Amino acid sequence: MKEYLIKAYAKVNLGLDVVRRLPNGYHQVKMVMQSVGICDELILEKLESGIVLTADSREVPLDGTNLIHRAARLMQKEYGIGEGVRIHLRKNIPVAAGMAGGSTDAAAAMRGMNQLFGLNVPVERLMELGVAIGADVPYCILGGTALAEGIGEKLTALRPMPDCFILAAKPEISVSTKYVYEHLDAEGIAHHPDIHGMVEAIGEGNLSGILERMENVLEAVTVPTWPVVGMLKDRMLALGAERSLMSGSGPTVFGIFTGKEKAEAACEQLRKENLAKQVFLTVPVGAPQV
DSSP states (O other), rough: OOOOEEEEEEEEEEEEEEEEEOOSSSSEEEEEEEEEEEEEEEEEEESSSSEEESSSSSSSSSSSSSSSHHHHHHHHHHHHHSSSSEEEEEEOTTSSSEOOOOOOOOOOOOHHHHHHTOOOOOOHHHHHHHTTTTTTTTHHHOSSSSEEEETTTTTOOOOOHHHOOOEEEEEEOOOOOOHHHTTTOGOOOOOOOHHHHHHHHHTTTTHHHHHTOOBBBTTTHHHHTTTTHHHHHEEEEEEEHHHHEEEESSSSEEEOOOOOOOHHHHHHHHHSSSSEEEEEEEBBOOOOOE
């Protein structure tokens, strides 16, 4: 195989709880993650040596700081790959949006190199390696619907989310995950989301049970700091969403719709307004096949 194309799917958090701040500065979390149909594409091609990264977006760095580059370097080192690789990124997932764009690209690079070089590394091992790149990378390798614990690396695959439509909107602003976690009073959270109940509802295929438990404790920092996030949540509900939530540390907001026509009308209306720079109508997707 000389060339390989792989899709990197974005995620949303159906529920996000922070249990406590750890001594090392990380946070112990409990989250329900869901892959959605918004995706980047990576085209991997063998070279004689080195790593060459290109992209169709000026928003992403192309040097060694890019998580794709770091993932490729990790795979080369871990498995003694003597050849090089050229990776071209087609960027569709918004940057710095709370949708794991960088992490899912890194995960796709690892899965793609596994295929391109015929390594036959088990998914579980790729997930173990991926945590060195970022806490969301193991989940992005697994994909689908999953419970994430620890710092996000302890994963339990769940039954696929019931069918629905997801309207996602990313405002003009960018939000630093580091800033949000640094300004979160983890010990002072008075109310924690019912993540256990959500996992049970997913297991039962109960969409109503999932919706009523959708909460994200990071909103306590992001919404007051960037009010447009709260405005988008309210707008989603006004346009007919069953429930609306910020994904990750933001600023992307998503709404869950049960009817296609209502979701399409809401998407069209939101695109006419000035609250969001990018608006997507998508659906939940399952775990990748490779």
